[in-house]
Amino acid sequence: MVYPIVKYGETVLETKAATVIDFDTPELNKLVDDMFESMYAAKGVGLAATQIGIGKRIAVIDISVGEDPTHKIVLINPEIMAKEGAQTGEEGCLSIPGFREQVTRAQKVTVRAQDAKGETFEITGTDLLARAFLHETDHLNGMLYISHVSPLKRDLIRRKVRKLQKAGEWG
Numbered sequence: 001m002v003y004p005i006v007k008y009g010e011t012v013l014e015t016k017a018a019t020v021i022d023f024d025t026p027e028l029n030k031l032v033d034d035m036f037e038s039m040y041a042a043k044g045v046g047l048a049a050t051q052i053g054i055g056k057r058i059a060v061i062d063i064s065v066g067e068d069p070t071h072k073i074v075l076i077n078p079e080i081m082a083k084e085g086a087q088t089g090e091e092g093c094l095s096i097p098g099f100r101e102q103v104t105r106a107q108k109v110t111v112r113a114q115d116a117k118g119e120t121f122e123i124t125g126t127d128l129l130a131r132a133f134l135h136e137t138d139h140l141n142g143m144l145y146i147s148h149v150s151p152l153k154r155d156l157i158r159r160k161v162r163k164l165q166k167a168g169e170w171g
């Protein structure tokens, strides 16, 4: 099932998501499958549960955008363990469509998480994958990428979004 993506302005996006306690349940497996489906439908490389209105610490990532199943990553209760270096590049978010900003992030990131069975694992990514780990983990902490841009740019985005909301052109 494809969920609609929750847009910037909804409280769930700026609320810390709850730790997942029950693993290996049909509900969790279904939710993870639906999250991949929703992410591919929206042509994203990452999706946090909060972006479909579910306040649970679950994120899915696939930097191949569905081209290579070995790239599918499920992060449940993720925690950033290590960050190294820096990269600056354009970042966007499915919840803030139509906007992209330069964001500086660590170049190499190690994350510890659980899979849908509850097994703990660590994974290290560089470049886009490192960026995705940070972006999605931020989401689960109620933080959006625009909190990493200058206050001036953030205000500009907020104002543009407000205009779109008033015009009924924002979900």
Ligand SMILES: [Zn+2]
Residues within 6 Å of the ligand: 092, 093, 094, 095, 135, 139
């Ligand atoms: Zn996002």
